[in-house]
Structures are given as C-alpha cells and as structure tokens.
Amino acid sequence: MNAAPSQVVLAMQGVSVTRGAKRILGPIDFRIQSGERWVILGPNGAGKSTLLNILATRIFPTSGTVSILDKQMGKVDLSELRTRIGICASLLAEDIPDDEFVRDVVLTAAYAVIGRWNEVYDLWDESRAVALLTTFGVREFADRRYYTLSDGEKKRVQIARALMADPELLLLDEPTAGLDLGGREDLLRRFSEFSLDPLAPSSIIVTHHIEEIPAGTTHALIIKDGVIAISGPIAEVITSEHMSAVFGISIDVTTDGSRFFARSR
Incomplete structure (x- = not known):
C-alpha cells in the first residue's frame, strides 16, 4: 500500500461531460488527499456513475x-495508470469467468487480467491473494x-481482487447492493477494519443509501442534477437538512457511533 501522507490523490477542475446537446455532468471541481475516505451519494440519474467512470479512467x-495520482488524463498511458487504481464495480464483475477458482479471481489482478491463462505467479503473489481473502472472510472458499x-x-472476493495490485486509490461502486442485512453488515465491518490501516489506499464508495456508508469514512460528496450539491467532512454533509434538500422529501438523519441512518418524517 503506497499512498503517502498529504499527497493529492485526485484533482478535478472544471470537469464536464456532454452527450449531444445535453450536459449530464458538471462543471465539477473535486479534490482528494491521501488517507481520505469518501462516499458519493445522490438520486438516481444524478451523475454518480458518469463521475465514477471518469475516476476509473474509463471515459x-x-x-x-483530471489528474489522478499526479498523472493528467490525456497526457499519460492509461494502462499504466489503471494498475494503480483498484475497482470493484458490477460491470467489471460480470467479466469474471464463473468457473474460475476463487483464488485465481484475486491472483490474476496482479497481471491486470481476468481469467487465468499461462501467467506465472510468485510466492508473494500467492501469499497476498490468500491474505486478502482472509481479510474479507472468504479464505475457506479459495479452492471453490x-x-x-x-x-x-462474491462481493468480498471482488474487493480482495481490487486490492491485489496494491492500489493507491480504491473505487467501490455500491459494494453492498443486493446483499441481505447480515451480508451487508459483515462486509461493512470488514472494510472498516481494513481501512483503519494507515497505509490503506484512499477510497471512494458510491452508494444510494447512507446506511451503507462504512464507519471510518471521512468525507462525503452529494451530487444532484450533474453538479455537486455539497461536499466536505462527512458530519457536515450527511445531515437532515442536506438529505432533505437533495432527495426532495423530509428526511431525519440520525447517527449511531460512526454510522448514519435515515427515515422520512
């Protein structure tokens, strides 16, 4: 894990995306320092996926x-930059071969490939893959x-894969979507514990629900109609006032330790 204290991990300035005559995102100014753990929230169609695709260097x-890890998009070999960014997203997960061994799902990320072929992995790679599977509670499934x-x-394996190449930035797109309550809480707990490591990479989680924000998240950005409605330290952003304004209904936000909960009034 390579992120250094006070390093600028991400800087976006005047970023917009236009499709035809319609602007679907921006203009956006956004900046992340190393060690920060962000969550991005907003209504459906707000522009979250478009923003995440830019951060993942997919568009x-x-x-x-856009500068990511001191490299400006458009002026750098993206294949090299992508090795420094860990991504857990449904579109990428769909490409994982169903018959792949769980250990190899994680291991192949060391070569930035999906599906094991003739690559040769050393003992360090093997050990790291097993350690990550252990961290996220799926070590016993390595040979399944x-x-x-x-x-x-599968979500836990996907996150372990995203971390295999020791990224400096971790992007998680709705990592708990579709999970039952037990699965969601277990995954959030494990991710929070992992994030306590001072050398863990800076992270950005995209979610629809504030209940899915893991403990330890430091900052939040709320996007609406393609622009940033508010961003900053999480306790200043995730409030009843801001949630009500963004989602258009009266919402009460409560906290329990480092977790947030919402209900309509």
Whole structure:
C-alpha cells in the first residue's frame, strides 16, 4: 500500500461531460488527499456513475482537467495508470469467468487480467491473494469455483481482487447492493477494519443509501442534477437538512457511533 501522507490523490477542475446537446455532468471541481475516505451519494440519474467512470479512467470528460495520482488524463498511458487504481464495480464483475477458482479471481489482478491463462505467479503473489481473502472472510472458499459463491461472498472476493495490485486509490461502486442485512453488515465491518490501516489506499464508495456508508469514512460528496450539491467532512454533509434538500422529501438523519441512518418524517 503506497499512498503517502498529504499527497493529492485526485484533482478535478472544471470537469464536464456532454452527450449531444445535453450536459449530464458538471462543471465539477473535486479534490482528494491521501488517507481520505469518501462516499458519493445522490438520486438516481444524478451523475454518480458518469463521475465514477471518469475516476476509473474509463471515459474522458468533454472539458476540464483530471489528474489522478499526479498523472493528467490525456497526457499519460492509461494502462499504466489503471494498475494503480483498484475497482470493484458490477460491470467489471460480470467479466469474471464463473468457473474460475476463487483464488485465481484475486491472483490474476496482479497481471491486470481476468481469467487465468499461462501467467506465472510468485510466492508473494500467492501469499497476498490468500491474505486478502482472509481479510474479507472468504479464505475457506479459495479452492471453490467462483459461481458457487453467494452474492455477498462474491462481493468480498471482488474487493480482495481490487486490492491485489496494491492500489493507491480504491473505487467501490455500491459494494453492498443486493446483499441481505447480515451480508451487508459483515462486509461493512470488514472494510472498516481494513481501512483503519494507515497505509490503506484512499477510497471512494458510491452508494444510494447512507446506511451503507462504512464507519471510518471521512468525507462525503452529494451530487444532484450533474453538479455537486455539497461536499466536505462527512458530519457536515450527511445531515437532515442536506438529505432533505437533495432527495426532495423530509428526511431525519440520525447517527449511531460512526454510522448514519435515515427515515422520512
């Protein structure tokens, strides 16, 4: 894990995305320092997925500049930059072969490939893959086929894969979507414990629900109609006033320790 204290991990300035005559995102200014753990929230269609795709270097903005890990998009080999970014997203997960062994699902991320072929992995790679599976509670499934796992178990394997290459930035797109209550809480607990490591990478989680924000998250960004409604330290952003304004209904936000909960009034 390589993120250094006070390093600028991400800087977006004047970023917009236009499709045809319609602007679907921006303009956005956004900045992340190493050690920060962000959550991005907003209504359906707000622009969260478009923003995440830019951060994952999967699409370019129509205008503005994006610098990730001191590299400006458009002026760097993206294949090299992508090895420094860990991603857990449903579109990528769909490409994982169902008959792949769980251990290999994680291990192949060391070569940034999906599906094991003829790559040669050393003992360090093998040990790291097992350690990550252990961290997220799925070590005992290492020799099982991926398709035999439950949705919750697959999500844990996907996060372990995202961390295999020792990224400096971790992007998680709705990591607890579709999980039952037990699976959600177990995954959030494990991710929170992992994040306590001072060398853990900076992270950005996209979610629809404040109940799915893991403890230890430091900052929040709320996006609405393609622009940032508010961003900053999480306790200042996730409030009844802001949630009500963004989602258009009266919402009461409560906290229990480092977790947030919402209900309509």
